[in-house]
Amino acid sequence: MTEGTEMGKGQGFPVSCVEVLEAYIERNREVNPLTNGLVRDRFEEALEEARQVDKLLAEGPADADAALEERLPFLGVPVTVKEAFALQGMPNTSGLVSRRNVIAASDAAVVSRLKQAGAIPLGVTNCSELCMWYESSNRVYGRTNNPYDLQRIVGGSSGGEGCVLAAACSVIGVGSDIGGSIRMPAFFNGVFGHKPTTGVVPNDGQFPNAQGMRTSFLCTGPMCRYAEDLEPMLRVMAGPGVAKLKLDEKVSLEKIKFHCMDHDGGSIFVSPVDKEILQMQKKVVEHLESELGIQVQRVAIHKMKYSFQIWSAMMSSKDSDGQEAQLFTDLLGDHGKPVWPLWELIKWLVGMSSHTFPAIAPLALLHEKLVKLNSGGNAKLVSMGKSLQAEMETLLGPDGVLLYPSHPTVAPKHHSPLCMPFNFAYTAIFNVLGLPVTQCPLGLSSEGLPLGIQLVAGAYNDHLTLAVARYLEKAFGGWVLPGKA
Known part of the structure; x- marks a missing residue:
């Protein structure tokens, strides 16, 4: 990484770690009042940690660079963290008003690993309430705006992270994904995001x-502006778990x-795919075929038409021990008394609710109904999901890659x-299929909004x-700085 390899003046490096941190802090102060991606900073602590990096580089022996880079x-690389993750000394509310005063006493596992690898956290980024909606807005921090168009959403639930990275306010970021919460923000904000194998x-x-x-469905993964940073991030975040992957294999x-x-085959619950998204996907296919001399096979997987129903059924199903999924209404109550969605909706209408409308209506109300209806109808959908999983594994095998839209539309208003x-x-x-997916910008x-x-x-x-x-980044340009297109 550029920031990681060009720091420290003690051994002939052109840029100090402090200078890098100061540049990113200044960028945040310039952009964040408009986007509201970073919701709590630790700039002073970050600068002190940068000074320690410069001291380490200045005092180290001249031949220690390789060993230091490996360890x-x-x-010295600036990192931001989705606020849903514990970052010591930072709030950990997930946008829930009842957790407004919760401060993390320690670090989440992946945050700890990145810090141990030398990364310097700048602060935490916004998310949707309880990380269960695809617009990052809540009653604790407010709404985050897309850096390409402030009237557009950044996605959710790792929306603040996608926004901060796209606006060049951070280098790498930590996100989580149970329904697309890494990939949708990465798509809407024109950056890279990877949902690892479950x-x-x-x-x-x-x-x-x-x-x-x-x-079995929640995944923690890396987000960044440059494709080459995904793999080293994944290695660090996975720790010993990386042995399960094949990252050392030459591709x-x-x-x-x-x-x-x-497209998904025409689900009645989902928008048709935008023409420009389809056109770009066609360009990718044509490029792969012409440049690599291969044939891209077009497929129509019928069960994908029922993606929402399958996901919903499997999210609500019991595990092998018979444990049921936790109700969203219980989570809104933060392990206290569960929220009554209809009563909360009445409170919202008169401005007295501490929750956002999406958390009350489409999430709490709908989820409660789905769970009650699930006992009979869901068994068939869960079975369909397992059948789809087997079908996808057979299709992809050990050497297959599927090209599929990241979302039906570009970043909505x-x-x-x-x-x-x-x-x-x-x-x-x-x-719910447990497959690894990379979102590629x-x-x-034509409206100046990211495609992917x-x-x-x-x-x-x-x-x-x-x-x-990495290949498509070189072919199509990857991340584009907002305002520079």
Whole structure:
């Protein structure tokens, strides 16, 4: 990483760590009043940690660079963390008013690992209330705005993270994803995001954490502006779990079996895919075929039409021990008395609720109804989900990659998700299938909004999607600085 390898003046480095941190702090102070991505900073502590890095580099022996880089691969690199993760000394509310005074006493597992690798946290970033909506807005910190168009959403629930990275206010970031919460913000903000294979990166130290079957669907992963940073981040965040992946295997792009699916088949719950997104996906296919000399196979997987229903059913199902999914209304009460959605909606209408409208209406009300209806109808959908998982694993095998839209539309305007609340199904389905997915930016639309694509591989084949993301970044330009298009 540039910031990690060019710090410290003591051994001929052109830029000190303090200068790098000061540049990012200044950038945050310039941009954040408009975007509200970073909701609590630790700038003074970060600068002190940067001074310690400069001291370490100045005092170290001249031949210690290689060993230092291996031991501390992110030495001095600014990082931001989704507020749902514990970062010592920082708030950990997940946008819940009843947790307004909760301050993390320790670090989440992945945060600790990044800090041990030398990264310097700048602060925490905004998310949706309880991380269960795809617009990052809550009653604790307010709303986050898209740096490409302040009237647009940043996505959720890792929306503040996507925003901060896109606006060049941080280098790397920590996100989590149970229905697309890494990939949607990465798509809407034109950056890279990776949902690892399930069970590789620890989820410990975030609120709310998954229970029951949802522990198999929640994934913690890296977000960044440059594709080359995904793999080193994944190595550090996974720790010993990285042994399950094949990151040291050399990838020959010409030997990958590429598949392409333009849309989900026409779900009645989801918007049609935008024309520009389809056109860009077609360009990707044409580029792969012409430059790599391969044939991209078009596929139509019928069960993908039921992505939302499958995700919802599997999210509400019992695990192997018979443990039921925790009700969203219980989480809103923060382990106290559960919230009554209808009463909370009445309070909201008269301005007395401490919750956002999406948390009350489409989430709490709908989730409560779905769980009650689930006992009979869901068994069939869960079975369909398992059948789809087997079908996808057979299709992808050890050397396949699927090209699939990241979302049906480019970043919507604020509040628009309320009209089409299930569009997140394009990302959510891969959580319940347990597959690794990389969101790759592909330049900007005619409106100046980010375009992108999901790259999907079979379980534990994260190395394939990461390699394709690096290739597409070179071919299509990757991240574009807001305002510079």
